[in-house]
Amino acid sequence: MIALRETLLLILNIAQWIILIHIIMSWLINFQVLNLRQPLVAQVWGGLNQLLEPLYSRIRNMLPAAGGIDFAPLIVIIAIFFLQRLVATGGL
Template identity: 60%
Template structure:
């Protein structure tokens, strides 16, 4: 059972890394540090969007319209942290 805990923790770590990369990349694109006309930047950006957009779109259904502010990544990040805390607090069930 401890391997199940470790696998879940690994999956959450990977999702956390992908979300951090997406958030930082969105800031860099919005501040025009990165340009989507560069092929490698565009490929990474579209790949991250394809991975995260299904989760963000479900969260956006519940959030009110905030104009130009997208709070879906923040809500998803908070949910991910909450899941990690719940998993760590209940780690005794896996051992």
């Protein structure tokens, strides 16, 4: 049971880092620090978008319009945090 709990925590931790990398990368692209014409940047950005957009789009459909601010990543991070605490305390 401990191995399952630790594995779930590891998966949630990896998901959290992937989302944080996506958020930081979006800021760097918007501030033109990173250029999408660079092949590596374009590949990483495309891969992260393909991985996260299905999740984000479902959350965006449930949220009201927020004036151009995307709260979907924040909601996912909060959900991951909640699940981490639930798994860590044995509530799952």
